[in-house]
Amino acid sequence: MNIQGENKTQNRIFALLPLWVVIGIFMIGPLLVMAVVSLMESNVYGGVHFKFSLSGYRQILFDTNLFDEIEFNPAYLIIIARSFMLALAATFLSLLIGFPAAYFISRQSNKVKNILIFLVTIPFWTNLLIRTFAWIIILGKGGVIESSFYFFGLLDEESSLNLMYTNSAILIGLVYSYLPLMVLPIYASMEKMDLRLLEAATDLYSNRIELIRKIILPLSMPGIIGGSILVFVPCLGAFIAPDLLGGGKKLLLGSLIQFQFSYARNWPFGAAMAMFLLALVILVLIFNARLNRKHREYANQK
């Protein structure tokens, strides 16, 4: 018995060893090295000078001016604020667009439901870069929207609507990128909903708005929260939408970090920004876990 028990432990460890090694070395390892680099000094050649320094983090808020004085620099704070606002707006818009769609899909027959949900998931499995690039064809100079404006004579051929390289263009790109991630969890929680509740409420003279507000919305809350997190987190660190549709002019956190490693070559600052983003995401996930636990406790009490 004892020997078998030991054997089992050994088997488990052997089975999990590849996972521990690969994720441990190539996922946790890089995060640790990045944390170390964020605490180093950058050297003038774009490399890392191995000396402890908080300059990477200080640079998020302060700048050194010509006279070697430390000055408050709001430029990066503005980028962080813009990332936050756009991620929030994208989450809200996705919820607005996705909620009725998720409800409608959840009320279809099994066969139709499966096909529709499959259609929702397809964009998730296709290339995000290409899907964002499609919006350049639509929004760009002489693109689909401008061409149709020219065609109907709503705009003279010389002028442009200047749809690209704006916050709105980035917002459209973000919503388009992550909308399926909002619909799937909401759909999952709506599918389990007891429809008799809606009948009962109607029998008790509830109108449609009350049905949504008092029954559908509270019962699909776990899905709404889950979906919002799934949209908000990748939007916060998005790179493709701000890069292609913001044209590198409107930087967000994600594109700012990438910029530090491609052109600016300031690794400690880039690493510090990445650590900051990671910390934000961890906070959001902790908040989510707490909310989930509360929901479960509440459900258990009933």
Place this chain on the structure above:
Amino acid sequence: MQTKNKKTKFRYVWNFPGFGGWTAIFFGFLYIPIFILVCYSFNSSKFAMIWTGFSFRWYAKLFSNDDIQAATINSFIVAFAAAPLATIIATFSALALVRGGEFRFREFSSGLITLPLMVPEIVTAVATLIFFASLGINLGLINVIIAHTVFCIPFAFMPIKAALEAMDPNLELAARDLYSDKTSTFKTITLPLLTPGILSGFMLAFVISIDDFIITLMVAGGGATTLPVYIYSMVKMGVSPEVNAVSSLMLAFSIFIVTLYWFFNRKINN
């Protein structure tokens, strides 16, 4: 008569006016941009945005573009190396986590699997870049394969875990009762029953690897360019109809694999 009335009333309760139309708009929003992209890939004009006529000219041109071909080959090499590696690791992990009962490293191990999904992609990308650069590991495509294996693991894991959980453990116990030893039980019962799940995991990992852009962009050095990275550099130089053609092919490929996966899974569930 009365029951009929009741029935129409129930429908009335569940269905909200306008939600159907809203859902149609929702799907339009998801698919019209893709549709436009594919349409424009058949445009004969040299200017990507102006429609002049139908033509296969840009698809034909892809076959004479050596850079695109090299990038495509790289993409397939990476996916055919990373997806099987991730699938093997995911299979062993799923066996230990689903069949291993309660043990000390359980929570820790499931946490490790979901870690690549939790960390924002851009953070993983720059962290891996710093890691390889500071250790001086510069093995071209192998760097890319390692990075892809890591983030493919959770995608390979999900369907394998689901398949294992759906499997009846009594089948294995029955085989053991009939004097089959552990190895042959695994070979003749567990593995064949798990194969559809493993294949599903492989397909998802493959699609995720083929489509990855941000991590590859940061990790791949010169000569290790994959197709999405190449498409990015083309887009940055300006929208050309050739990009539309190669993008349409990539979309078609991903949709094909995922559709295959879907039909495959439906068969298992039936």
